[in-house]
Amino acid sequence: LRVNFDGDCSWKILFSALSLETVTSFAGVMSTQITLVALAVLCHGSPPAPQYSVVGNSCWNTTHVLIKHGVADPFQDGILLKPCADQFRCNPSTGTCLADNIDIHLKRSADFQIVETVASSESLNCSSTDPHVDAEKGRMLCEILAATRATEPTFGHSLGNTWETCPASQKGSIDGCTFNTSAGWRECIGQNVAKQASLLTSLAPHLLISAGLMEFLDASNLDDPSQFYIEGRCCQSGSIGQWGSNTTCVPDVTTKCIQDYYTSWGRVYLDAGVRAFFFGQSRLTGGGRPCDTNGRTGCSRVSTAGAAGFLAVVSALRAYAAERDYGPVFFGPQAASGFELANGTEIADWVYGAQHLHARDAWLVQPFNANGTNPTVGSQWYGSGDYHDANRLNNANGLPVLLDFDNFSGDESVPDDIRRLASWPNTTRPAFVKTLWHTLRLYNPNATLSIPFSKAAGGNWPQMRPAQPQCWSGTWGAGDGLYFGAYSCGIVDVTADLFVNATSQPTPDQLLAAVDVHHFGTALQSRDLTAVWAFQTLLARDFTSVTEYDNAVASLPEVVVGARGARCDFALTILSSPEYTHSTCAKTRSCTSTRLSQFLCLNDATCMQTAHGSIRAFESIVGQETIATTQNSTALARNMCAAADSIALFGNAALLDPAWHVK
16 A cells, blocks of 8 residues: 655554455556555545546546545546546546536536535545435535435535634634634635535536635634724625624625635635636625616626626636646626626626525516515516526526525525425425426526535524424534435435436427426416427427517516416417418428427326317318418417316416407
8 A cells, every 4th residue: 555645644544345356457467456445534634635647538546645635535546536428528636527618517516505514524424324314413414425426416516605704813623624814714614625525526526616705704704804894995885794793794896805805715715626616796796886777787787896806806716727727717606697798898607696486376486576576576587677697688698507596584584495495395396396497497598407405494504593394404513403405305316317418408398298287387477488488389499589589578468377368379479470381390280289289288188188179170170281271270279278277287267368269
């Protein structure tokens, strides 16, 4: 056994198994390989960092190092460490398989938001047989390690962030790492995240880790805390006390103080293996400018000085990564489609925001209105009036968008996304998550829903709210059981299923086979989603431009209730358009009825059975090869609409005029 030592480090290695086997090398040489399976590696001091080299499209361990960031490494010198899939290549600085663009990584995203609060040494106590045991005992890191092994995500969202508070004395320890300055405190947090990242990437070799440079600052986090209280030095004006304590504020990225602060955190996280960053609440930290005079557009942009501040941080971190040959690093704003075109400064690779699930009133992926009111009043699901990242009108560059289940609320009277998700029973939550996932992917192919593997269940941190009785895991910290966990909340299997074909857009039939059609039908009360669904089913294409999308949405009422009325009229407008009438589908026996069945019946068996007689009559009218007249398709649509409304497939059909007929 050969181990490289770096620094003053004493070792104790415990082995659970030893095996001998005859192997053949690539050169055809027969030899005996001794395999030692390590139970634990205990180190006092800094562990030696392994080195990786690229051979073909894979990572190889090229140092005689048994450990990786203090974690047992199952591979020895010259052994294939991580084979990389197509579109990925080995990054020697991390020993993981990374792509040159972030979009492919985001398609399989797991949210690790609060696991950085757990000491990495917890992994030594994980159950070897059942992750539910870890969930019951509140071993959060163990729970997400098991979920990561089962699902192999390609994006690990928010493994680290700066919503942290250094002790006022700036002294203490984190999982054996001792510090006596705020810089040392950041380094200790970085070491813990590095160990967790190593554990996670050993189970998911294509995992890209992200961290947040957040909208939170405590005076003790600064190298010189006295700077905190100087007006205009570090904090947004008037924000001291924003997060409860008078030692907290919203950092101001236009200041050198915060540019240096964000950069110091970014370097720590880059050294820990993080390769993607988001700027938390970028409109707060970057000084959001007022909306345009129409009150609708421009609301998600930061100020000119804010854009320059973000650019300064991004430039410094890109230079640091290049200096150390870390490979590509990706940056983006959170909670507004932000600064990618702010005043001409293009510095974003991706966008991160909250999807604001609204389970009450049966809405699915749904943001609140701009003024925070119930989304059933005013602008609708990612609609033209919503200032949201996933809205096609807000993201002029078409940047990839990641949405999470937000836990913004510490107020029990204002339920947040994660509590709404947790309110569903474990038996039905997987179907609900699958519907949410596919609904978002349908609406905006550039957007993906991040699946929560560990999430504080309300409020940013546990002390903000009492324990809840739903699906959250057991004891955590003081035994409050506050986090949403992948196994305890029953979403591991559905996540693995979603990740299988996550990079490809499903056809309408594939989507309908995956979703709960009644949940999906209720979401289709949104005029934005209805417009997208109509084009995908009836024209078999997406919109060619934002203008085409906006015009289609504007032609529909704000709430498209039921199948009869605006939904049916919209379908007939498309079927009578030159694009459709000149298409091959308009001239074949059953194509029109198939597409109308997708759009109006959602392939629902009951709806189809109710409309079955009219479909047969329709097909007998049109003959074996061609459709005779638009009148025949109108008659078919009328019957399908009545069938859909008879089972309230698109909401409360009783709200409609029973005497309604197709115009």
